Amino acid sequence: MSETQVVAIIGWGTAGVNAAIALRAAGYAGVIRAFSDTDVPPYSPILTSYYVGGEKTYDECFPWSADELAELDVEVVSGSRVCLLNPARRLIRTEAGEEYTYTKCIVCVGARPTTVGFPAGCGYEPLVLRTMDDAARMKEAFNSSACERALVSGASMIALKCVEAALNCGINVSMVGMNDHVLDFSALPEAAARFERGLAAKGVGMRFGQTISQVEVLEGEPRKLRVTFSGGDVEEFDEIVVAHGVRSDFGFIAEGSVEIDRAIVVDDFMRTSASDVYAAGDAAQALDLVSSEKRVLGIWKTAALQGQCAGRAIAAELAGGEPEATDAYPGAIMTNTIAVNGTLFISAGASQAAEGQRVEVRETEDMTVACIYEPESDGSERLIGFNVASDTDEPGGAAYDTGAMLSLRIEEACRK
Ligand SMILES: Cc1cc2nc3c(=O)[nH]c(=O)nc-3n(C[C@H](O)[C@H](O)[C@H](O)COP(=O)(O)OP(=O)(O)OC[C@H]3O[C@@H](n4cnc5c(N)ncnc54)[C@H](O)[C@@H]3O)c2cc1C
Missing domain, CATH: 3.50.50.60 (FAD/NAD(P)-binding domain)
Structure with missing residues (x-):
């Protein structure tokens, strides 16, 4: 392995950190250089609202300890946005004017809230939540x-x-x-x-x-x-x-150099249309198991799995081989769980019924369960999505059990 190998990670959130974890776990010993537009360590956007509401402290919003991050031996270029990725020249430029080259690059820039639709220029900057x-x-x-x-x-x-x-x-x-x-x-x-x-x-x-x-x-x-x-x-x-x-900002990617649809289109190993450029997390459009289409799912677990998939594939390629088929991204299903002061909502899979699909709703005293079924060619039906809305948010209670059971049924049906 050449000593000059450099894996660049643009965006130091969960997808980026998981890519670094997978690279090191797979034995990659070269340089990992992560680019971050903030001076704080990688944080969890999920926890930001709990910090605002006083349920989490500021420090609790950072999933990785300083020691865990140090163990990854990543050179972090922080506090400056990447303003150019030019795959043809393997070049990255930051807003601070510094230029870097790379052997492989993973784009993990997540997404930012949009305020489109809010009356701009009214003299008030609305609050948004991500960082x-x-x-x-x-x-x-x-x-x-x-x-x-x-x-x-x-x-x-x-x-x-x-x-x-x-x-x-x-x-x-x-x-x-x-x-x-x-x-x-x-x-x-x-x-x-x-x-x-x-x-x-x-x-x-x-x-x-x-x-x-x-x-x-x-x-x-x-x-x-x-x-x-x-x-x-x-x-x-x-x-x-x-x-x-939310929307990802891909304005820093040299025009036409990477295929972008709603987000960056990737294959089963998170490879983009540009050679040696990968993408993962909210910035990537990867396999959605329910629709069999490439979609942005925008959830934490998916970002982590995609980052790991990219990291393993890059480690294999830099070691002179090919990624193992068993390491391909297996796809995911959309899942959501939210509780607002005791009122609970859980969903997975499809959230709207398309033509020909059947919706079944069951109401009990404290729960509404709505399921979407798709007809199969043999006359049977498969569950492709559900919602559970419950008047109580009881960990381990009936609503969570129902949600877990239905999620499993969707996933099993998709993987058949
Ligand atoms: C309020 C809130 C609640 C959420 N709740 C849930 C939940 O309950 N469950 C769930 O699964 N998911 C939830 N999510 C979504 C989840 O947080 C994301 O799917 C996940 O964080 C995506 O990880 P990522 O690494 O792709 O992006 P991010 O975590 O956004 O990390 C990307 C990083 O790249 C940086 N960056 C962007 N552009 C550049 C650039 N040009 N140069 C350098 N750095 C750059 C960003 O500042 C950021 O630090 C929530 C999100 C929010 C905002």
């Missing part, structure tokens, strides 16, 4: 004595996590969503409606089928935000959170 900086800003805002009422725009999982954080800070919180229910594209209407009943019981205000059409900043002590909704209502809030989805 530790975002979380620190939200925590400060929610803990200010001037913050009594917050509006969350969006109805996704991340929006709901922000609602929970606001409730835990003792804030009166409302949501506005452009679709008919919470959980936008992740829930069937029956399960979403049950979840909404739980939110209403906790005092969460909800407006659906509407958006924010105008925000006026009312200067004063304290300053207020007068919001006009698309339905015509006008209300005042102290802070606004925007959770309108």
Whole structure:
């Protein structure tokens, strides 16, 4: 093995760290250089809302200890974004103006919240949630004595996590969503409606089928935000959170050098269309077992598995071989679990029924279970997705058991 081998990892989050872990576990002893646009160690975006709401400390948001990271022997170029990846020249440039070459490169840049749809230029920068900086800003805002009422725009999982954080800070919180229910594209209407009943019981205000059409900043002590909704209502809030989805920023990749669809398209070993460039995590579009299509699943476990897959494949190739077929990315199914102050939602697989698919809904005293079935050619049906909405969030309780059992059935059916 040449001493000049360098594996560059752009983005030092879970996909990046897991790629480094897999490289070292597979015996790669060359240089690993990770590029991070932040000065903090790799953190878990999942835990940011719990930090805001006071359920986790700042330090608890960092899954890897300093010793564990040091053991990986990774040279981290931090505090500066990568602004150019040029696969033709194997070149990486940072915003600080430094240039680096590589032997293999993995793009693990995750995704950033978008504020598209929020009235830009209104004089107020809405709160968003992804990074530790975002979380620190939200925590400060929610803990200010001037913050009594917050509006969350969006109805996704991340929006709901922000609602929970606001409730835990003792804030009166409302949501506005452009679709008919919470959980936008992740829930069937029956399960979403049950979840909404739980939110209403906790005092969460909800407006659906509407958006924010105008925000006026009312200067004063304290300053207020007068919001006009698309339905015509006008209300005042102290802070606004925007959770309108996420997007990866691939502007740093030399134009046309890597195939990008919704994210970077990868093969079974996370290889992109550019030689020696790999992608993993929220930045990659890989196999979704339910649809058999390449999709971004946007979940932690998938990012970790994809990072590991890329790391193993690179280690094999740099050792002069080929990755083992058994190390190929096996695909994944979308899963979601969210609890807002005791109201629980669990889902996996397909979240909407397409034409020809059947939805079955079962309501019990404390739970709604909605399942989506797809007809098979032999006349049977296979389960391809489910939602469980429960009025109680009891670890190890019936809702979690049902969720685990149904997830397993979907995965088994997909892998047949
Ligand atoms: C509030 C919230 C709650 C969530 N809850 C859940 C949950 O309950 N369960 C679940 O499975 N998933 C959840 N997720 C999603 C999960 O956090 C992500 O799927 C996972 O973090 C993706 O890992 P990643 O390594 O691809 O990206 P990230 O963790 O985002 O890491 C990418 C890193 O790259 C950096 N970067 C970006 N561009 C550049 C550049 N040009 N140069 C250098 N560095 C760059 C970013 O700043 C970041 O540090 C949640 C996400 C959020 C925001």
